[in-house]
Amino acid sequence: MKKQKPETRKRVLKGTRKSKSASRAGVRKASTISAKGAGTSPQRVRAILKKLEDAYPDAICALEHKNPFQLLISTILSAQCTDERVNQVTKTLYVKYPTPKDFAYAHPLELEQDIRPTGFFRNKTKSIMGASKKIVEEFGGEVPSTMEQLLTLPGVARKTANVVLGTAFGIASGIVVDTHVMRLSERLDLSRNTDPKKIEQDLMQVIPRDKWILFSHQLIWHGRKVCQARKPRCAECNLERLSYARDKTV
Ligand code: SF4
Numbered sequence: 001m002k003k004q005k006p007e008t009r010k011r012v013l014k015g016t017r018k019s020k021s022a023s024r025a026g027v028r029k030a031s032t033i034s035a036k037g038a039g040t041s042p043q044r045v046r047a048i049l050k051k052l053e054d055a056y057p058d059a060i061c062a063l064e065h066k067n068p069f070q071l072l073i074s075t076i077l078s079a080q081c082t083d084e085r086v087n088q089v090t091k092t093l094y095v096k097y098p099t100p101k102d103f104a105y106a107h108p109l110e111l112e113q114d115i116r117p118t119g120f121f122r123n124k125t126k127s128i129m130g131a132s133k134k135i136v137e138e139f140g141g142e143v144p145s146t147m148e149q150l151l152t153l154p155g156v157a158r159k160t161a162n163v164v165l166g167t168a169f170g171i172a173s174g175i176v177v178d179t180h181v182m183r184l185s186e187r188l189d190l191s192r193n194t195d196p197k198k199i200e201q202d203l204m205q206v207i208p209r210d211k212w213i214l215f216s217h218q219l220i221w222h223g224r225k226v227c228q229a230r231k232p233r234c235a236e237c238n239l240e241r242l243s244y245a246r247d248k249t250v
Pocket residue numbers: 187188226227228232233234237238239240241243244245247248249
């Protein structure tokens with residue numbers, strides 16, 4: 001075989017890398033356009049739902065709360081933070097700030113310190129105070145119960161609104177797409193999109209509406225307990241035979 005000069009070899013390798021990454025990008029680009037081709041046949045989706053039902057028949061939201069307002073605040077606090085940490089913080093937080101008014105007109109620097117352990121405390125303080133103020137001044141002190149109204153609250157996007165609507169009001173307006181739901185939707189091939197809004201749309205098309213609320217909780221529980229981000233515990237997973245995820249560990 002003819003020996004290549006080192007420089008030529010370098011160019012050839014560079015070219016190969018480029019074309020490989022270009023083709024990967026092409027695949028990703030194509031997959032963001034449509035979820036077509038995902039493993040979403042009704043039969044497969046039914047089988048996944050059955051397995052989730054078997055494993056987590058009573059899955060519920062892990063954020064402790066006594067009313068829709070507390071759930072809203074806890075959900076805002078849960079961004080980039082574990083539910084356990086949020087629950088620790090809110091144990092005393094909701095005693096100190098029992099009503100939307102107490103949050104709305106709190107001293108921002110004091111509230112920042114009160115929620116500091118949850119991270120991103122300055123932004124979260126702004127969101128909590130802004131949302132509380134709007135609830136007090138425009139919604140009569142009550143958390144609104146429609147997606148449109150909830151989305152007008154500072155710091156509230158579809159994920160938070162879906163949590164509040166589903167868990168506090170029992171209204172299935174959409175599907176909660178958090179980090180676990182994103183990862184599992186990909187691993188279970190229920191969506192080939194990477195944007196949470198598109199993933200939610202894909203899931204809403206294949207999951208029956210009466211399962212939307214429970215399905216989110218079940219996927220979140222499965223993501224926490226079994227299908228963990230770094231090392232999924234596939235040997236313990238009751239969905240293993242339905243899963244052809246690339247990063248399966250069995
Ligand atoms: S088999 Fe593994 S990767 Fe697939 S869903 Fe189960 S834990 Fe996740």
